[in-house]
Amino acid sequence: MSGLPCVRRIGPFAVQVTAAWAATVSTVWAQWAIDLQPPKAEFAQRIYDLHVLILLVCLGIFVVVFGAMFYALWRYRKSLGHTARPFHEHTAVEVAWTLIPFLILVAMAWPATQAVLMQKDTADPELTIKVTGYQWKWEYDYLTLGVKFMSSLATPREQIEGRAPKDAHYLLEVDAPMVVPVGKKVRLLLTANDVIHAWWVPALGVKQDAIPGFVREAWFRATEPGVYRGQCAELCGTGHAFMPIVVEVRTQEGFEAWLRERQLAQARAAAEAQQRFTLKELMARGERVYAAHCSACHQANGRGLPGVFPALAGSKLVLGPAAAHIDIVLNGRPGTAMAAFRNQLSDVELAAVITYERNTWGNAAGVVQPAEVKARR
Amino acid sequence: MDAHTAHAAAEPHGPPAGLMRWLTTTNHKDIGTLYLWFAAAMFLLGGVAAMLIRAELYQPGLQITHPDAFNQLTSLHGLIMIFGVIMPAFTGLANWQVPLMIGAPDMAFPRMNNLSFWLLPPAAVLLIGSAFVPGGAVGTGWTLYPPLFIQGGIGYDMAIFAIHLMGLSSILGAINIATTIVNLRAPGMRLMDMPMFIWTWLVTAFLLIAAMPVLAGAVTMLLMDRHFGTHFFDAAGGGDPVMFQHIFWFFGHPEVYILILPAFGIVSTVIPTFARKPLFGYRSMVYATVSIALLSFLVWAHHMFTVGMPAAAQLFFMYATMLIAVPTGVKVFNWVATLWRGSISFETPMLFALAFVCLFTIGGFSGLVLAMAPVDVQLHDTYYVVAHFHYVLVTGALFAIYAAVYYWLPKWTGHMYDERLARWHFWLSVISVNVLFFPMHFLGLAGMPRRIPDYALQFAAYNQIASIGGFVFGAAQILLAIVVFKAIRGGAPAPARVWEGAQGLEWTLPSPPPYHSFTTPLRMTP
Ligand SMILES: [Cu+2]
Numbered sequence: 032m033s034g035l036p037c038v039r040r041i042g043p044f045a046v047q048v049t050a051a052w053a054a055t056v057s058t059v060w061a062q063w064a065i066d067l068q069p070p071k072a073e074f075a076q077r078i079y080d081l082h083v084l085i086l087l088v089c090l091g092i093f094v095v096v097f098g099a100m101f102y103a104l105w106r107y108r109k110s111l112g113h114t115a116r117p118f119h120e121h122t123a124v125e126v127a128w129t130l131i132p133f134l135i136l137v138a139m140a141w142p143a144t145q146a147v148l149m150q151k152d153t154a155d156p157e158l159t160i161k162v163t164g165y166q167w168k169w170e171y172d173y174l175t176l177g178v179k180f181m182s183s184l185a186t187p188r189e190q191i192e193g194r195a196p197k198d199a200h201y202l203l204e205v206d207a208p209m210v211v212p213v214g215k216k217v218r219l220l221l222t223a224n225d226v227i228h229a230w231w232v233p234a235l236g237v238k239q240d241a242i243p244g245f246v247r248e249a250w251f252r253a254t255e256p257g258v259y260r261g262q263c264a265e266l267c268g269t270g271h272a273f274m275p276i277v278v279e280v281r282t283q284e285g286f287e288a289w290l291r292e293r294q295l296a297q298a299r300a301a302a303e304a305q306q307r308f309t310l311k312e313l314m315a316r317g318e319r320v321y322a323a324h325c326s327a328c329h330q331a332n333g334r335g336l337p338g339v340f341p342a343l344a345g346s347k348l349v350l351g352p353a354a355a356h357i358d359i360v361l362n363g364r365p366g367t368a369m370a371a372f373r374n375q376l377s378d379v380e381l382a383a384v385i386t387y388e389r390n391t392w393g394n395a396a397g398v399v400q401p402a403e404v405k406a407r408r
Numbered sequence: 409m410d411a412h413t414a415h416a417a418a419e420p421h422g423p424p425a426g427l428m429r430w431l432t433t434t435n436h437k438d439i440g441t442l443y444l445w446f447a448a449a450m451f452l453l454g455g456v457a458a459m460l461i462r463a464e465l466y467q468p469g470l471q472i473t474h475p476d477a478f479n480q481l482t483s484l485h486g487l488i489m490i491f492g493v494i495m496p497a498f499t500g501l502a503n504w505q506v507p508l509m510i511g512a513p514d515m516a517f518p519r520m521n522n523l524s525f526w527l528l529p530p531a532a533v534l535l536i537g538s539a540f541v542p543g544g545a546v547g548t549g550w551t552l553y554p555p556l557f558i559q560g561g562i563g564y565d566m567a568i569f570a571i572h573l574m575g576l577s578s579i580l581g582a583i584n585i586a587t588t589i590v591n592l593r594a595p596g597m598r599l600m601d602m603p604m605f606i607w608t609w610l611v612t613a614f615l616l617i618a619a620m621p622v623l624a625g626a627v628t629m630l631l632m633d634r635h636f637g638t639h640f641f642d643a644a645g646g647g648d649p650v651m652f653q654h655i656f657w658f659f660g661h662p663e664v665y666i667l668i669l670p671a672f673g674i675v676s677t678v679i680p681t682f683a684r685k686p687l688f689g690y691r692s693m694v695y696a697t698v699s700i701a702l703l704s705f706l707v708w709a710h711h712m713f714t715v716g717m718p719a720a721a722q723l724f725f726m727y728a729t730m731l732i733a734v735p736t737g738v739k740v741f742n743w744v745a746t747l748w749r750g751s752i753s754f755e756t757p758m759l760f761a762l763a764f765v766c767l768f769t770i771g772g773f774s775g776l777v778l779a780m781a782p783v784d785v786q787l788h789d790t791y792y793v794v795a796h797f798h799y800v801l802v803t804g805a806l807f808a809i810y811a812a813v814y815y816w817l818p819k820w821t822g823h824m825y826d827e828r829l830a831r832w833h834f835w836l837s838v839i840s841v842n843v844l845f846f847p848m849h850f851l852g853l854a855g856m857p858r859r860i861p862d863y864a865l866q867f868a869a870y871n872q873i874a875s876i877g878g879f880v881f882g883a884a885q886i887l888l889a890i891v892v893f894k895a896i897r898g899g900a901p902a903p904a905r906v907w908e909g910a911q912g913l914e915w916t917l918p919s920p921p922p923y924h925s926f927t928t929p930l931r932m933t934p
Contacts, residue, residue, distance in 0.1 A: 062869035063849045067786055073780075082783045085826060089773040096744060103747040109684070115751040117688040128741045129692075129734060136730045139780070144723060146782035191862060193469045201468060202864045221716075225767040227649060229714060229789065233855040238785050242650060242716045244643020247716035260864075264714075264789040264857045266549050268556055269475045274858035333693070336476065336562060338542025340519060354655040368559045 058334060068233040071280070072251045075236025075376045077146050085139060092135075155247045156218030158211060164221070164228030164241035164263065165375060166368065167270030167327055171209045174220075178293045181375060183323045184273045188331060191273075203260040206323070208277035212286040220250045225370055226268060226399050232261035232278055240265055253280040268329040268368070303402045304378045308391065309335060317387025320380045325388075328368060333392035340368070344392035353399050356385055357407045377403045422672055423923065431526075434518030436503045436921065437820075442525050443500025444813075448889075450492030450532065455882055457485035462844075462878035465871050470862055478861035479547030479867070480539060486550030487567070490667065491574045492532060494801065497809045498579045498670040499524075502609050504820065506585060508921060509603050511594030511930040516565065516587040524580040532572035538563035538570070547783060553659070554641040554652050554762035557630055565634070568627045575620040582616035585609055594913070600694070603912055608673030609692050612666050619662040626655040650715050657708035665704045667690040668803060669697060671768075671808030674740060675761045677912075678811050679743055682749030682758035684909035689742040696735035703732050713784040722781045729779040733772070740769055755907070757831040760811035763838050764804060771799030774849065789859075792852025798845045803838075809901045810837075810888070817908040821922040823899035829891050836884035843877030 052311040107113045161172040184267035185204040189195035202207050211217050221230055222242040230249070231238040234257075239249040253259075261276040281289065308316075322331065329335050333344035339389065349356055360381060363371035372381065378401035387402070389396035423429045423438070431441060461481050464473045475482065503521065508513055513522045539545040543561020546552065557564060589610045593602070602610075603934075629652070632638040639645025641652045672693075680687045687693065708715060709725040717725075743765050752758075774796040778784050787793060810833075818824050847870035856867045863871065902919040917925055 044539060044701070061854075061866040064854045064866070067853050068855055078782050078786055081780060082777065083788070085777050085780055085783065089776060093769070093773065096740060096769070100744045100747060100762075103744065103750070104752060107683075107747065107750050107752050109751045109753040113524075113749075113751050115684040116747070116749040117685055119690065119746075120722075121689075124745070125689055125692050125742075129738055132737045133734050136733060143726060143780045143782060147719055147722050147726065150723070150782055150785065193471070197468060197865060199865065202862060211711065214520070226559070227553060231789075231857070233786060235784065238714050238788060242643075242715070244649070245716075249716075261855065261856050262860075266553070266556065266789075266859045268547070268559070269479070271479075272475065272862045273859075294562060320624055337476075339476065339544070366558075396770050 040317070057276065070236060071234040071255050071257060072236050072253050074146075074150055074251060075234060076254075077149060078236050081142055081146055084142065088135060090137065092132075101270055102305065108213050120397060137181060147287060153218050153250045155216065156250060157215040159218045159220065160209065160231055161220045161222070162209075162212075162241060163268070164223035164225075164230065164274075166225045166268055166370065167263070167272065167274040168323070169209075169228075169230070169276060171303040175291075176290060176294075178290060178297065180207050180293070180297075182209065184275060186273075188322070188326075202273065203262070203275045203277070205277045207281045208258070210279045210281060210286060210289045211253065212283045213253050213280050215283075219251075221247045221249060224375075225368075227265050228263045228267045228274070229265035230261075230276060231264040232259050232276055234259040235261075235278060236276065238264055253278075256280045256285070261266045273327070298375055304405065307400055307402075308379075308382070310386065310396075310398050313383045313386040316380070316392060317383035317385070318391075320376065324372070324376065325384065333388070333394075343388050344394060349388050349394060350396050353385070353389075353397070353403060354407060356389065357381070357399065357404055360385060361404070361407060378402075378408075424888050429758035432522070433501055434514075434522050436507050436515045436518070436521065437921070437923070437925075439515075439521050439525050440500045440503030440505075441820075443503060443528075444494045445541070446525070446528055447493045447497035447500060448534075450488050450496070451598065451885075453536065454485050454488035454493055455866035457481045457488065458745055458878065459882050461485060462875040464861055465863070466875040467872065468863055468868055473858075473861060475861045476544065476547060479859065480545040483546045483549050484539065487546070487708075489534060489573070489801070490550060490663075492528075492535075494667050494805050494809070495574075495578060496528060496804075497607075498667075499569055499578070499585075500610070501580075501670070501674075501809070501812050501816075502585050505914065506588055506606060506609065507592070508819075509606055509912055510597060510916065510926055511587065511913045511926050512588060512592035513924060515584050515911065516592055518582045520580050521584055523655075524577045524584065527573045527580075531570040531577070534566045534573070535570035538809070539568035541566065542922040549744045551656060552627065552630065552652075553581065554630060554649050558634055558642070565631065566731050568631050571627050572624055573842065573917070575624045578594060578616050581619050582613040582620075586613035586617070586882075590615070594926070596931055600691070604693055604821035605670070605673035608669040608676075608697055611697050614670045615662045615666050615669070615701055615704070619659045619666065622655060622659040623663075626652060626659065629655075640883075650712070653712050653716075654709065657711045658705070660703045660711065661708040662701075664800075665700060667805050668768075669701070671764065671805045672697065673814075674808045674812045675764050676739075678757045678815050678913070679746050680767075681815070681907050682755060682761075683747050683908045685750040686911075687742070688745035689738070689789075690746075692738055693742055699735045700732060703728060703735070706734065710781075710784070713781045714788045726779060726781040730776065733776050733779075735773055736823050740765060740772075752907075755814075756812045756825075756827060757758065757815035758833055759831070759834045759838075760807045760814065764807045766813065767799055767807070767838075767842075771796055771804055773801065787852055789857055790852035791848040791856045791858055794844050794858050795848035795852060798848070799875075803841055807837075809922060813888075813892070815907075816914075817895050818902035818921045819914060819921070821895045822902055822918075823895045823897075824902050825891050825895040825899065829894075833884060833887035833891060836887065837881060840877045840880035840884060841924055844881050845877075847871075847874050847877075875916070 067079055070079045073292045106397045149362040161175050163170040168181055170181050172179040182205045185206045186202050221239050221241040223243040223378055228241045235253050237249045253321055257280055259278045263274045328340040329343050335342040361373045381404045382399050382401040385399045498732055542562050543563050546567045547562045548556045589606055593748050631642045635641055639647040641647050641649045707729045710729045778787055851867055851870050856863055903916040
């Protein structure tokens with residue numbers, strides 16, 4: 032047994048190496064995937080099977096038809112001295128190749144119909160989450176559980192602009208994922224605040240447009256705990272590529288623990304709104320809020336995009352009385368891309384971002400406290 | 409000097425020289441030439457946009473464009489390629505070929521013909537100019553969906569007017585072509601004697617007349633919502649953004665067939681020529697064309713399987729869409745049967761036509777996959793759809809246009825083109841186009857959304873391959889320009905019947921045909 036200690040030492044190391052190797056292989060391998068993502072929910076599995084079926088049917092037809100075509104091209108070449116037979120009609124054949132495809136299609140329609148009916152059956156959910164699309168983030172509202180939060184891109188700007196190496200989940204990571212329990216039927220109620228977005232997580236088999244002014248339904252039942260990633264699938268403007276979706280599927284206990292934590296955090300945030308903050312505190316917080324919610328349009332340097340998004344650096348409104356500044360951020364400006372942030376951000380976050388805008392890029396216009404924001408709601 | 413040429417020489421209305429010839433022309437050949445050059449110029453612009461898109465997508469991260477600029481590039485690329493390239497190119501081919509193929513002296517409404525063309529350059533100026541105004545060009549994709557469209561700047565209004573002009577041009581062109589085909593056929597040519605290219609264009613003309621006004625209405629409603637206080641597409645005012653999608657696709661789906669039916673006609677002309685056999689199943693080809701056209705008005709909402717329609721609507725549009733596969737299949741089977749026991753040679757027009765049959769069918773199959781509503785839930789708005797419609801429109805419509813250009817170029821110019829160079833063009837194009845578009849199927853399946861300037865790392869490999877294919881494909885098109893210029897400037901003189909197996913009236917005229925063709929009516933003997 033003298034070899035054992037050696038094995039013991041090598042064991043964990045080997046595990047580490049294998050794990051690292053497996054991770055690299057799986058990212059490299061993922062790049063060469065030629066199929067749908069592995070399904071991790073009931074309906075996603077159904078889609079997967081249906082796709083395999085139709086693909087095989089298509090491949091079969093392709094081989095037969097183009098086998099015939101390439102045979103003809105090879106066999107009846109003029110260079111072989113083949114002379115043409117000028118036939119140009121054959122009723123029986125023509126009827127056959129109208130009817131046979133039709134029958135194949137009828138056969139295909141049967142499982143597809145069942146899948147459509149399954150997809151549309153949103154009855155008896157065990158958890159309902161309202162999903163709202165914003166330019167360019169998502170809001171999740173656990174209707175009966177008193178939990179509501181924003182979920183936006185967590186990939187840092189430097190990675191996008193190539194100033195830092197990209198993480199494994201580049202563009203597919205968020206600050207706060209949606210969390211759901213495994214094996215439960217989760218119903219989503221989808222809508223949007225500004226333009227049409229689409230909530231899509233391939234592994235869960237859900238893609239549903241989120242349409243401003245209307246509520247649409249979708250559902251999934253995850254079959255395996257894990258982290259599943261997706262993206263907005265409907266072109267929604269400048270930040271369309273930058274509003275990912277992350278769903279964390281947990282065990283029931285894991286889900287409940289997360290829920291308690293969230294509820295506590297929300298209570299803490301409500302208490303926070305009564306406090307007064309220093310300029311430094313607000314600036315630090317405001318910078319983060321600005322990066323997540325405003326910089327896509329007004330740009331990180333506050334200069335906007337001429338003709339589309341106004342500059343905030345040196346803006347008369349920003350340097351003027353705080354009330355007007357608070358109002359435009361609270362209420363937006365109807366008919367423009369400037370949205371109302373009253374429901375998207377808390378009083379503290381609003382105070383922070385407004386203070387940040389008033390005191391950076393050479394601006395200097397003083398502090399705005401959460402209470403002032405609250406007063407103008 | 410025989411009586412005919414003496415008469416022509418005495419004509420006072422030969423073409424004026426220089427620019428005035430092109431501005432004032434009412435001659436179908438001149439106007440056809442204008443359309444084709446216009447399409448070529450737009451192809452260059454749309455192609456530059458495509459190259460920029462592929463350059464940005466060469467690797468993850470933002471390298472050369474801002475996301476706003478990227479959205480404008482994809483939108484302009486789509487609008488230019490559809491309304492500026494494929495449609496004018498087909499209309500140009502119709503202008504040249506319809507009178508020649510039905511034995512007519514010219515189009516039915518020569519002055520309107522001039523107007524139809526000359527509406528296009530101002531439209532192009534508006535559309536492309538919109539990229540240079542504050543706020544830039546349309547960034548919503550060619551589908552113009554509100555409410556995003558409502559947020560845009562003045563460039564969006566310019567795009568609306570550009571679409572109005574192009575729509576008007578298409579409608580006038582379609583009326584002209586339909587009238588010409590119905591009224592100016594050589595005496596004795598019955599409908600069921602018409603060449604397939606004429607049949608497909610006749611059906612296309614009716615599709616255009618039915619569909620283009622719908623688009624004009626949709627964009628006018630956008631304009632009203634933007635500036636005149638209406639709320640057609642604004643839920644806050646009682647409207648519905650999804651209604652736009654219904655109206656748009658009620659135009660948009662027939663539009664898809666507007667872009668492909670003339671291609672079917674070209675392929676049905678080229679394949680029999682080089683198989684030296686008549687087209688198999690002429691009648692069923694005609695019926696298939698007409699049924700595709702009718703069905704195309706019943707399938708629009710398959711572009712909207714994820715908006716959240718009720719199950720019954722989802723099922724109806726799924727069944728109707730699957731049904732289109734039947735007449736489309738008939739066409740493919742007929743082409744293969746035309747080849748069967750023929751005497752086949754492989755000149756460049758034939759190569760493009762054969763590539764069309766094969767690759768268009770791949771687009772057809774991916775269309776069938778997308779037609780399955782539940783599968784479309786995964787694939788809608790992904791690169792799978794991008795792959796699908798590029799197979800149908802590039803290796804479909806565009807390859808058919810290439811086949812037609814090579815097929816009739818000797819007739820138009822009187823010179824044979826450089827066959828060796830043309831084959832290079834074909835082989836480079838057909839290989840690179842697959843390197844470009846085939847991996848996009850995999851990207852879509854793996855979960856890459858379309859219309860994004862930046863993407864997650866697992867999409868890197870195929871994007872790089874697609875970009876390389878794209879650059880080669882783009883460069884290969886320079887060969888086409890060289891072949892065409894060479895054929896215009898000279899080359900072996902083309903005989904009247906350029907191809908051994910060619911059938912049809914255009915081959916009874918010398919190459920190039922006289923400025924006014926068929927000045928005395930033909931009499932067809934069936
Ligand atoms: Cu979005």
